[in-house]
Amino acid sequence: MAQPLEFEKPLVELEAKIRELKSFAEEKELDLSDEIITLENKATSLQRSIYGNLTAWQKTQIARQPDRPNFYDYVQLLFTDFVELHGDRAFADDQAIAGGIAFFNGTPVTVVGHAKGKDTKENIRRNFAMPHPEGYRKALRLMRQADKFGRPIITFIDTQGAYSGLSAEERGQGEAIARNLIEMSMLKVPVISVVIGEGGSGGALALGVGDRLLMLEHTFYSVIAPESCAAILWRDAAKAKEAAEAMKFTAQDLLRLGICDEIVPEPLGGAQRDYAITMENLSKALQANLTDLCALDTTDLLNKRYAKIRQVGVYSG
Secondary structure (H helix, E strand, C coil): CCCCCHHHHHHHHHHHHHHHHHHHHHHHCCCCHHHHHHHHHHHHHHHHHHHCCCCHHHHHHHHCCCCCCCHHHHHHHHCEEEEECCCCCCCCCCCCEEEEEEEECCEEEEEEEECCCCCHHHHHHCHHHCCCHHHHHHHHHHHHHHHHHCCCEEEEEEECCCCCCHHHHHCCHHHHHHHHHHHHCCCCCCEEEEEEEEEEHHHHHCCCCCCEEEEECCCEEECCCHHHHHHHHCCCHHHHHHHHHHHCCEHHHHHHCCCCCEEECCCCCCHHHCHHHHHHHHHHHHHHHHHHHHCCCHHHHHHHHHHHHHCCCCCCC
16 A cells, blocks of 8 residues: 555544454454544544545545556456557557457457556656656547447546656657647547546646546546646746646536546545446446447547537637
C-alpha cells in the first residue's frame, strides 16, 4: 500500500488501532466487540468527513496515488480475451501507451490507454506513462484498425503529460498529438474516453477526443499540470495547490462546465481502496454509454461528436 497522504493520516492511524485491537482480542480471547464497533463507527464518520470535503489539490493527490488501478488492472477486470498489439510500424513500441483487442460484455472493442507501472522499475520502463510520439502513433494505428472493422473504442487516460524531452521533439511530438486529435474526431465508430487518474496536458488530450468523456470521481483533466501552471503564472511550482483551486479541472468542475459527460463514483477513499467496487461502477457506466452510442447511425454519431467538440470553451466575436 502507498504511503498515506497527509490529510489521510488520522484515518490511517485509527484503522491501525482497530486492527491492533482485533488482533489483541483474538490473541487473548477477549470480547472487545463494543470497543471495536465504537472505533469502527468513528472511522466511518472520519472517512466521510475527510473524503466528502476534498479540495482540488487533495483530489489531485488521490488521482496520483501509485496503488490506484492502472490500465492493465482495468483490462484484466473489465474485459475478456484481451490481445495486446504492439508498435507503431514506424519506429518503436512505446510502452507508455498500451492497447489491443478485447471483448466487453460480449462486444468486441479496441482498448487503448496510458500504462503506469506498479513499482519504480516498471515505471522507468514505461517512462512513467509519458509517451513519445511513437506511443501516440501506435494508439492511432489501433484506432484506425478499430474504425476499419467497426469496433467501438475505449481509451483510458492517466498521464501527467506527453514526454517533453529532446528525443520526443525530434520525432515529432506535436504533430503526433495533433494528428490524433484530428483523426479521433472523424472516426466512424463510438469512442468513449475514461479518465482513471491524472489527465495532464496534450498527452491526455491525445486520447480524449470522442463521443463521451467519463471521469472517475477523484480525477482531473487539464491542458497543464498544476505545478507547471504555477511555475508559469507565479514562477513558483510550490504554488501548485493554489493553481489547482484556480484551474477548475476536477471531475466535478468539468461536469458543471459541460466537458465531462459523467462522473463514475469511487469507493470512499478512492479507487485504490476497493478495486471491485470501482470496476462495477465503471462497467455499468461503460455499458450504458456504449449501448446509447451503438444505437446511432454513423451520420448522427459524427454530428453529435462535432457538436460536443464545438461547444467546449467560450468564444466571443
